[in-house]
Amino acid sequence: MIQAVIFDHDGTLVDSEAMHFELWRSMLAKEGVDFEQDEYIRELSGLPKPQTAEYIAQRFNTKLSSEELYKENIRLTHEHLKNDRYPLMPYVQECLQACKENNMLTAVATGAARTEVLASLKSHQLDTRFDAVCSRSDVKHPKPAPDVYIHALEVLGIPAAHAIALEDTQSGVQSAKDAGLTTIAIPNAFSQSQDFSRADYTVKNLQQAWQLIQRKR
Numbered sequence: 001m002i003q004a005v006i007f008d009h010d011g012t013l014v015d016s017e018a019m020h021f022e023l024w025r026s027m028l029a030k031e032g033v034d035f036e037q038d039e040y041i042r043e044l045s046g047l048p049k050p051q052t053a054e055y056i057a058q059r060f061n062t063k064l065s066s067e068e069l070y071k072e073n074i075r076l077t078h079e080h081l082k083n084d085r086y087p088l089m090p091y092v093q094e095c096l097q098a099c100k101e102n103n104m105l106t107a108v109a110t111g112a113a114r115t116e117v118l119a120s121l122k123s124h125q126l127d128t129r130f131d132a133v134c135s136r137s138d139v140k141h142p143k144p145a146p147d148v149y150i151h152a153l154e155v156l157g158i159p160a161a162h163a164i165a166l167e168d169t170q171s172g173v174q175s176a177k178d179a180g181l182t183t184i185a186i187p188n189a190f191s192q193s194q195d196f197s198r199a200d201y202t203v204k205n206l207q208q209a210w211q212l213i214q215r216k217r
Contacts, residue, residue, distance in 0.1 A: 002216050004131075004163040005099055006152050006181070009110035009117050010046075011168035012206075014086035016120070017045060017190035023076050024056065027069065033060050045190040046169025048111040048142040049073055077116055085123035089188075091206035096129050098210050102217070107132035109152040109165070111143040111172070132156055144171035149179035164216065166209055170194035182216070184209045 010016045021040045028035040035056075044052045053070035056062060062069060099106050108130050110117050114137035121127040132155040139147035153160055160180030167173045167183055169191045176183040177198050185199035186209060196202050203209050 002104070002162060002164055002182075002213060003158050004105035004107060004156050005095075005213060006107045006109050006149065006156075006163055006165045006176075007130075008165070008167045008169075008172050009108050009112055009120065010086075011089075011188050011191060012166055012172075012186060013089060013092055013108070013126075014120055014124075015089050015188070016086040017188065019080065019086060020077075021190075023073055023080070024052065027072060027076070028056065028060060028062070031060065031062055031064075033062075035060075041190050041193070046111075046143075046171045046194070048136055049113070050142070074113065074116065078119065081116070081119045081123060086120055088124060089186075089206065091210070092126075095206040095210050096126070100129075105131045105156050105158070105163075107134060107152045107156055109134050109148045109176075111136050111148070113137050143175040144178075146175050146177075146179035149176050149181060153179065153181075164213055166206070167199070170196060170198075173199045184212060 007013050021037055025035045044055060050070050054066040057066035057069055112135055114135040117135050118127060132152055134148050134152040136142040139151050141147045163181055165176035165181040165183045166186060167176055168186050168188050173183050173185055173196060182200050185196040185202040201212055
């Protein structure tokens with residue numbers, strides 16, 4: 001029996017990828033680099049910020065080191081979240097309510113830093129809706145390594161066979177599958193060209209994902 005649903009954050013709960021790209025684009029513009037969205041989608045969509053910063057530093061030979069790029073991006077992200085919030089993806093509230101009504105545990109397993117994801121969840125009053133919030137800050141290796149999903153399962157106190165992961169990127173699917181989870185992929189505009197062949201199911205939105213979860217129960 002499925003006892004828990006584990007949600008990715010960026011691109012699954014919140015529509016944040018466009019803003020992530022804009023922040024990186026604005027940072028590179030200061031260095032005279034015209035960073036194109038197509039390259040971001042092709043190379044970086046779904047990757048944790050440290051890996052993105054490392055790619056950008058090497059690709060464009062930036063004046064700032066990858067660590068400096070990462071810290072500046074985190075600063076700009078928090079500045080953005082003080083004044084605005086990422087839009088919710090469709091059917092988030094409905095899916096969370098359905099989980100609650102069916103006595104299912106819920107968790108977040110994200111490649112984002114804890115401070116960033118908590119600020120995002122709080123902006124929608126979702127920070128108290130989850131039984132666990134697990135982030136890159138809690139594990140040694142970020143996605144696509146399975147660590148954050150393994151950690152989420154440990155916090156929830158259930159085996160992988162009793163949980164389903166919801167993901168929007170290839171690296172996220174790899175992370176969840178390597179942790180032993182049944183995984184539903186929900187591609188978005190920034191990830192739709194990625195390889196989701198390892199996912200157990202691929203659907204269009206969280207509403208369809210919940211319909212699958214009901215059948216699995």
